[in-house]
Amino acid sequence: MSLKEGFFSNIKYDLPASIIVFLVAVPLCLGIALASEVPMFAGIIAGIVGGIVVGFFSGSSLGVSGPAAGLVAIVISAQNTLGSFEALLAATVLAGIMQITLGFMKAGIIGYYFPNSVIKGMLTAIGIIIVLKQIPHAVGYDADYEGDLSFWQTDGHNTFSELYYMLDFLSPGAILITLISLAILIIWEQPFMKKNKVFTLIQGPLVAVVVGIILNYVFKGNNTWGLSSDQLVSLPTPGSFNEFLGNFRTPDFGIFTDKPSAILLAGVTIAVVASIETLLSVEATDKLDPQKRVTPTNRELRAQGIGNVVSGMIGGLPITQVIVRSSANIQSGGKTKASAIIHGMMLLVSVLLFPEVLNQIPFASLAAVLFLVGYKLAKPTLFKQMWKNGFTQFVPFIVTVVAIVATDLLIGIGIGLAVAIFIILFYNLKNPFYFNDDDHVESEKVTIELSEEVSFLNKAAILRALNVVPDNSSIIVDATKTKVMDFDVQEILNDFRTTAGHKNIKYKVIGWPKEKPLKNSERHFVKTMDDAIKNNNEKVSKEEEESKN
Structure with a gap:
């Protein structure tokens, strides 16, 4: 299917996809802000800017940007070092300027040097992590913040130990909502559902979330089945427009005078890590794109830089392109970047007009949606395919999967990349010919x-x-x-x-050493000498002929 040009040309696909991305993005924005120890609204601002601003300037058709879990530790460290949230905003603006510069310096080419096996390993690992991290949310245990992708957590627990601790906090209401939501999603994936135009326009994840809200309302007041407030989405609820505007902050640029080295280090760190995560996400998103479009990476760096400048100027967290949201966009049927921009608009409108409605969404419903996203990223058939592709593809793939699940995204990618490079070097070091000295005949x-x-x-x-x-x-x-x-x-x-x-x-x-090709000046000299010799020979021949006559 060829895509038509124009913002609204594919709206029947982009609008439903944007709703799903919006529903996934809300708890991610809030969870990452909570984990980063910054105001909750900073995560929402970053989501809005990532959707609208980055979406407008980006050349990625399906990538969705916003606050990223990979920057949480960096944000916490930078804020503690710089001394205030406003100083962190100044570092975010500086990082954005650096990213714009990197884009104009054509540094985006770095993204093309990640092997296919490592990128597929990254996608698979993220799919597995999404499933593992959402299991506690699915049963009502929400100690771990939404969107966490690292193995170790701030409370000393890890991805697997949380699966043990959750057994003491099982919530029947959350489990039932998860099971019903999953059933809806599975039914919506069946071929007979896709034949009906109504069910293609109304996405299964949206129905699952609406059913979750209804069930949460039904369970209210019941001690056994009712959900607590920490099992629901929790958007900030400003009482007035002025209170809404009060959530925006401005950067403290005085930090450039007070702590010049610290602000420079924070800006560089955010810029480098955010750029690497973005380029990884771009590469992965392009792999998932059914149309196999190629994102201009230098333009993407500039778009991310503009987004970080805007986010920092109005009180938002640093931004990257995020694979979880981008994957949800693709798997929900998004076709163009309109879905990313519309999702950003929805974030803005929801905070302004109806935060109370969104605060009734159970995390259990969203866990079911993310289960489906995770499964599609880490299908068992992918492991079989990579195995069939041979040793050189499977080993970096599986090492990347294990490394990311056991550490975090950037460390895992680094380990996978190192293994891929080692295998390349190993095969480069193999004998350039076959020779068996047992079969060798002396005369040969x-x-x-x-x-x-x-x-x-x-x-x-x-x-x-x-x-x-x-x-x-x-x-x-x-x-x-x-x-x-x-x-x-x-x-x-x-x-x-x-x-x-x-x-x-x-x-x-x-065949070696080769004769060096002559330079232009040398060629001219040789040609001149050849012509002179030729003319001289002709002159001598003519004189000899005349003397004979």
Whole structure:
């Protein structure tokens, strides 16, 4: 299906998707603000700016931006070091300016250097984490903040220990809401439901959330089935428009004078981490995009930078593109960036007009929605596919999955990337030819055919290959196709000439060294000399002919 141009061209897909993203984003914004030890409204502001501002400037069709769990520890540390929330806002503005600069410096190309196996591992790991983290919310235990993706938590618990502690806090009402919501979502995924146009317009997650609100209302007042306030969404509820405006803060730029080194370090840290998370999310989102569109990464860095400048100026948390929200957008049928922008508008309107309604949404309903998102990211068929793709794909994939689940996003990606690079180096170090000395016939020649580019990475393999050549044999190193040869390799080949003499090995290198191409000035000189010689020969021949006559 080809997508039409225009903001409203795909509204029948983007509007339902934006509602789901909005419902997922509300508790994430609040949870990340709570975990970051900043005012709750700062998370909502970041969500609004991430949707509207970043959505407008971004070139990503399906990416959704907002406050990110990966920045929680950095935000806490920066605020403690700088001394105030307003100083943190100044660091966010500085980080935004740096990101804009990185975009113009074309630093977005970094995102293209992450291997496919690592990106798929990241998506799978996030899917598993979403499921594991939502199980406690699904049964009514909400000690862990919504949106946490790291293994260890501030209270000393971890992802798996929470599954044990939750058993002491089971809530029958929350469990029933989760089961009914899951049943609705599963039914909505069935082929017979998708054939009906009504059910394609009204998304299953929206129905699940509405049913959850109704059940929460029915259970009110019941000691066994009723939900407590910490099991529900908790948006700030300003009593008036002036009170709403009072939630916005402005940055303290005086910190640049008071603590110049501290503010610079905080700005750089936020800019670097936010940019890396964004580029990872961009790469992952493009992989999930059914249309396989490619996001311009430099433009995305600039968009994120503009978003962070605006968010910092009005009291919001730092922003990145977020894979959880982006995945929810894709899996809810979003087609263009209109869904991201509309979700930001919904956040703004909801805080202004009907926060009380949203505060009736049970976390259990949202847990069911996120279960589906997590499952689609970590389907068992993906593991089978990666296994079929071979050792070089499966190992970095599975290592990335385990590392992210056991640590956090950036550390896990780093470990997965290191393993992928190690495997690449390992295969680069393998012998460039096949030689079995047991099968070797003394009169036969051994040939090593070098590739077009021979770098220092091949040094150990070539040295090992030369060392296994038996005495009294012949060897040819064929470098006719080689265009670039590292000096280290040339030195090995030259040194082996001495070794070959002591072992009675007939040794020859063909095709190297290459004749250096002449420079333009040299070509002109040679042509001039050739012309002069030619003219002189013609003159001599003519004079000889005339003398004969």
